[in-house]
Amino acid sequence: MHEVSICEALLDQLTSLAAQQGWPRLRRVWVRLGLLSGVVPDALEFAFAAMATGTPAEGAELLLENEPGHFDCAVCGELELERMDFTCPQCGGALQLLRAGRDLWLSGVEPMPS
Template sequence: MHEMALCQGILDIIRDRAAEEGFDRVAVVHLCVGALSHVDPHALEFGFDAVTRGTLAEGAELKINRPAGQAFCMACSQTVTLAARGEACPACGSHQLMVVAGDELRVEELEVS
């Protein structure tokens, strides 16, 4: 489960921001986890709860924004929406797709006290 390692990375970001900005408690963590990112939001929530025990983020709510994937189809020259990697172009059926959005994973905002 690579989500545990991702959660550790998120906690590292939170600790770095806390050191820079001087807060000692995080109430809410807003994440952007694209639909094509290969990250399971439920596993991320579970891992976040486990990794943050005993830290400044313990008990913090995790809010996950899940934008759709988008890809440029090289066969029909259209930008199309994809729900998952490996899908064919909904316009022409081609698999010659280049992902242009929806594969991100980032901390968007922290609500702190």
């Protein structure tokens, strides 16, 4: 359960970004996460909704996007998948996880139109 500290970092970034750009409120926020980030989406959404109160992100919609990981299939070769899966979607064979991201990033914002 480290979603709370992640959420603090996210809200810090959003608050300074909104102040810099003169955005009083944000409508939507995108966060991109690596397949190995270990973040539970529900927990992050819950933390965001609770902790955004009083910040420009209050009431904003949080959209999570998975950063694809790289897998290897003995038959089909290297492929990118947006979810952790060890079965090849093309041939049903076993997959090897080659690499995937561990971190997560603020990847987009939509200010509330004035």
